[in-house]
Structure formats: structure tokens, C-alpha cells
Amino acid sequence: MSGWLCATLTADGPEHDLAAMGATPVASSRHAAIGALPDGCHTGVFHADALVAVGAVTLFNRPQLLDALRRDGVILPEDCADGAILLHLYARRGPRGFAAADGMFALSILDGDDLVLVRDHVGTRTLFYTRAGKHWAASASLRALRAWSRLNARLNLNAVRAFLTFAYLPGSETLIDGVSEMLPGRCLRLCANGACYEDVFWEPREDEWDETLPAEAYTTRLRDLLEQAVAARLPAGQPVGVFLSGGIDSSLVTALAARLHDHSVHTYAINFGAEFPNELAYSSLVAAHCGTTHTVLTFDGETIADHLANTVALLDCPVGDPLTTPNMLLARAAARDGLSVILNGEGGDPVFGGPKNQPMLAFEFHRGDPNPMVRASAYLRSYQKCYDQIDHLLTADVLDALRDAPPLERHVQPYLESPRMTSYLNRLLYTNLRTKGAHHILPKVERMTTASSIEGRSPLFAFPLVDAAFAVPPALKLRGLHEKWILKQAVRDLLPPTILQRPKSGMLMPVQYWLHGPLRDLANDLLLGPQARARGLFREQVVRDWMQHRGLVWRRHGQFIWLLLTLELWLRAFDL
């Protein structure tokens, strides 16, 4: 697991608490201690002046950061650890020092008697923290916090409801009551007296654009940044892998990697059997066009069923995306081929305007009620998960316990109504970036790749690229009905026209079909078995109806059952 750092802040024996969580202490002060958990990779211990930190840090703009430190009078050796650079930036500039660091990082710093936690700009790596009595604890692993003896771990029903609505947990809430996930782009100072101070070192913001500028001015800038983002993420002197679905995002990353890398580029595509629709024609076309070493992997229902429980157990917060298991298996195949870094095209939709915005445009066209909650509700509904079915699905006891719970809309409303953005489309992208990007896409990539001891990198989530995208006129991102138009323009010389002009389809998994075959017994045993019944979360009849394809207007029974299945497996893995 990446970033298996652990930190505690207790009045008495912080090292003892750390050891009880399974960590080896690496530094401590009177009240605080930090340590590393076993079996971790990418984790390091870093020193700067009187500061000590533990965490997982990968930087993509080392030369610029070393120059900046040199200007501050700090001369570091060229081969110093990424974490040391980050820690020196903090030592010199405070939390604002993190703003310039383009990378993937989750770090815990022992700063006197305080603990400082840092999560990178877009949320590539994760950190969790909690307070029990007068004690703080933080970790990159929720499982380690679950093992903390001071924490009375109970299921958070609010988070159950959020998971059923989003298929992931969209904010700081986790499924363990009282444990929070850090929001991205933040630096959190935990003090022994119980105080907690948050610094925001980066947040997407809309830059004013010049309507008179031709589109070419924006495409040139974006192309430069795309090349920089991909080049910085290529491993020096090693081959690189790319998850290639055949869509525009992974295809452009493949094309840039093939052009910029001085070693071989391996591409991986997946399908679920010849009888199901797939994107192999597109991915093979891109692979042939870019001259990569292409591997097609076929995962059938039995394979997915066999690996589902293990995949879910790897996640700190459950993700109801059926592609999670194929992602894990794909990363494992890449690791077997000897790769240490694999790129992906994640981020294209939230940063440049993917197809998920169309329903919200239709909603806004018809909107009659100015209440912001109405828009937030529509956004939750646009996820097409269980939002409208929650009252029907949850048992009376659970609904009773949730009677005074804060509304789900709070997870998206601050972004949808944010004064930082003047454009409606940009607010939709901002919402997507800060919810799905930071709490679903990136953590999923990180956990699935790190499980195979490789590093998954997402160039389209690079924060300078995000900044540039928010400085592009929104009508160039969604031009009429053309999604990501400006992105396609920026790479039109790199890819075949078929790829540039094809409509977005997404990777479709035959979940519904498998639930009648290889996943049927698993779903029956898990969702209708004694353990699930004893937990009492869901009405049994509703689950039975869904399993028999009844009770829903839009036939999403397979997706809904998949959500329940994922949640049940996760709860068992975390013993909740």
C-alpha cells in the first residue's frame, strides 16, 4: 500500500499508540509520534532542519522546485528524495510551499508538538484522520485507524447513504463514524490541545479569458502543458505502460508517451469476452498508429467474481465502479511485464468537459426553482445511482436513525454554487473534479496500481493543466455538442480521425448479465445471507426484487446490485 504513514498525537505515550496500530515509530516528540506501516511501498522518512516527516511523495517538477529552494538559500543534492524537497519547501514557506509542487503526495510532518498532514492538489494520494477522546491519529490507511484501540469503530450510516447515491464517498466522510478523509489541496495542523487548523494551498479557480483570442492560442498552450505533463511522468530509463481504452483521453496519453519516451511503450486494453461490446477496434487502432507493444486482456465473469472480494478489501473507501477489479488485474499484468510506472487517461472528462454534463444542461434549461438545493438534488440524480431509491431501499430503523442527518446535497452544493467560477459549465467541472476526481478516480487508480507495486500516474490531472483548462472559454470545451473539443484540437495531429471523431461510449461491463451467471451465487449469498440480514441495512424484499429485475423504472438493477455487493464486501473486509 502506498503512503502507509501513521501518526498519533496523544498526551501520553504516542509511540505506544503507534505501535498498537502496527507502525514502526520513526520520530517522536513529547506528545506526537510518526511512523511507517509494514508492507508499504513508496513510503519514506524525510528530514529538513528540525522537521521530520513520513509519507509517500512523487514529484514531477523537481528541477523547478530545487531552483526555488536554491533561491531561498537551500542547496539540496540533485539526488535527494522527493519528500525532502517537499519538506524543505514547507520549512521555508509554510503551507504555501506545497502549492508549487506538481506531484502525488500524502505526508505527515512532526512539527514540534503538532502534527501537520498534507494531501496533494488533486487528491492522488489519501490521508485519514480521527480524534478519539483527547487523542488524534492519522494514517494513509483506514485499516490502520480501524485497528486503533482508542477508536470505537462504528458504521457511519450517513456515509452508507452517500455511497448509495454516488457509488463512492464524495467528501471527508468515511464509512467509519468519526474518521475523516483529508480533502485535496489542504494542509491540516492537528494540535495537542484538540485544535485543528486548515490551510488551502490550492483550489481550482477560473481565470478570466479573452474572448477575442483565437482557439489556436488555447490549443498551443494546452499542447505544451500536455507534453510537459506526460514527459514529467515518464520513468527515466525504463519502459512505461499505458491503460488504453481507445477513448480520446487514454489515446492522447499513449500518443504523447510514444512520441516523448526514449524507451518502449506498452499498452493494455481489456474486454469481457467476444460476445460483449468492446472498444478493442479503437484501442488496437491507436496502438498500431503509435507503434506500442499492445496487450489485450480478457476478463470473464468468473475471473471478476474470484477477485472481487480482494479488490474491495484494497480500498480504504468502497468504490462501486465495476471496472475496479479489471483495473487491478490490468495493473497486475503490467507489473508482471516488469513495469514500474503505468499512465492512464483519467481526468479528461472532469478537466475538459466530458459527456456527463449534458443532463445538467437539460436540467438547467428547465429549471424553475431558484433554490440551490434543487440543482444539487438534480446533480445527485444525474449520477443515476440509488438517490431516488434510498427511502425505498433502507430499512425503517436506518431511515429513523438518519432522520436528522444533514442532506446529501451538501456534498456538491458548495461547488455547484461556488463564487470562484462564473460559468455554469466550469462549476459542473469543478464539482466533478473535487468529488469524483479526488474521491473516486484517483484513489481507485492509486490503490489498484500500488497493490501490484507499480505507480499509476494520471497526466491529465496535473494541476497546471487543470489551471489552464479553467482559463479556456467554456464554449471551447463543450462546443455545441462536441465534448472536450479544445482537448481534441490540441492533439489532432497525433491521433487518427476515427479516434478524434468517435462519440464517447465508456467502458461497458456486462454486470447485469453476470449477475445471472457467475456472480449470481455470490450476490445471493452476500446480500441475502444471515450476515447481511443481521446488519439490517436494506429491505430484503427490495433486494430480491432488484435481483429479479423488478421494481425500477430505468433498468439499472445490475448497477444497483453491484453497489450493494461492493458495500457488503467492504463492510466484511473492515469488520463493521
Next chain:
Amino acid sequence: MVFSGMRMRNDDLVANVERSIAHAGAGGVRYTRRQLYYEVCRTLLPPSRVFIAAGQTTAAIGSSLTLTLRRPYPLWIGAIGASLLMSVPWLVRRLPFTLTPPLTEAAFDDALAMYRARHGDPPGLLPDDAPLYLALNDREPDLYDYGLAYALVCQDASIARMLRANFLHMEMACAILSLEEVTPLPDTLIAMLIRAPAPRILLLHDASPEGLQCAADAVALLDLPHGFRVRALGLAPMHALRRHLFAFRGAQPAEHLPASLNLIERAWLRAGYRAEVAALRPVTLLRTLHRVTRPVRRRESWFSGLRRWRTTGYMSWPT
């Protein structure tokens, strides 16, 4: 209470309304008063029609079985019998006919009033006076900079409201408006549609002379800009006949009918019949519209394989 020659106790009628509400609102669907009326009609459907259809089917199946099993008929007789066995239920299902509502609207209103007095407002029933689309939306100035692929225009305003209340506009990513809301077509909608490569108006109308006329005159009626296309989704008389919808008789027989109608449809309309979109089950209406407006990816099959061979030239007819 009396309707169509049947007498029912008030308690039974309210129980039927209750069952109809459960059917209409299954899965959380929201529905109009008119849709509930038809749902109650379906619940009260006289068993005679079912008996007639079942009798026809049984007779046909029985005779074909006799033919198949009795010797010394040659094999081809058995084959005919077997095909009848398979085709008769299919034919019975597809016989084109519509049904007369077993309940008058006034009787339904009384029944609904009784239900309300006992149980309150039916869950999922939409108010008749829901607001129309607000033509001015100045909250998001960049909204009209983007495109919409098409707009669905409904002849019946209550159907447009029902589709919106069920968020079909978000499912289909389109605008859904009633005819009265789009005559003339709002500038804001034109601004969004014009950004689509092939702007389309989909028209949902009743199976009636007025509905068909509305489909025929849509371009002029909506004053559509050049390049906009209109596609009538129905309800065509044949849809009503094949789905055995409830239809009213007594409308003024139409004199001018579109040339595209077949003989059966013409005869049905000339007899003064008309069927409303509201007569479809609410969930069927939603799913059908969703299906017809989205490309469906089919699973590969033996038959689609044959079609693919044909398109690639394998064993195709010479041209």
C-alpha cells in the same frame, strides 16, 4: 356506482383506485390524473375480453394440436399445426383492436374523490396546474452557449409535465416541452438546438385526427428555422391498435388523413376513434421514449452475424 353495465360497491371501487395507484406509481413514477384514469380502466377491465382472447387462443391451439398428434396425417400437416401453435398466440397478441374504457371520467372523478377523502392525495399524482416552462432563464448566462441534440414536443401539456417530473429530460439530455410552450419556439431553445449538427424536434402526439394534423403541420406550426427536422414519434393509430389501448369513439370523423396511414388506421379514424398518449402505462411511456431516442448497442448474435456477412459481401445477393 354504475359503469359500462357493471355495478360496484364504493369500497371495491376505492380498492381498485388504490391498486391502480400502486401500478401507476410503481418504481416511484409520477403520473397525471388522466394516466391514473386509464390505469383504473385497466384494473377494471371486464374479464369478457380476456375470456374471448383466451378462448380464441385455446381453440386455435387445440385444433393445431389435434392436427399434429392424429395419424395418419402426413408430416407436413404436423408442421402446419406446430407453426399454428406458435403463431396463434402471437397473432392474438397482434390483432389490431382498441378497447372501450369501462369507466366514465365522471365516475373516475367520484372514485378519486372518495379515495382522497379516505387516504389523502395519491402518492405520485401530479397536480393538474403544474407551471409551464419558464422561457426566461437568466441565472446561467453561458447555458445557451452549449448545444442540445433535440427537443421533445408533446401535444398534451400534462404529458410534457409528467415526463419532466420523472426527469426524462435529464435521462435523455434534451428539452421536453408542450406544444403550447413552443408556439413559437423560444429563442433560447433555438440557440441551443442550432448548435447540434442536425437539430431535431421529436413530436409526441395522440392517435387522433388533430394529433396527426399537428404532426403534418409541425414545421409551419413551430415556425422552425431552416435545417431543423421534425420526427413524429407517435402515437400513430396502429400503435394504439396493436397495444390494445383504451380509445374513445365519437370524435368528428376526419376528412383529410395523411397518406402514410394504412387501410386499418383510416377505417379506425373514420369510425371516429381516438386514443391518447396518456392511455399508455406511465412506465411504458417513459421506457419507450428513452429507448427510441437512444442508440441501443445490441449483443452479437447468430442473426446479427448473418447481417454482418451480408454487409461485408459474404453470400450476398448480386447487385
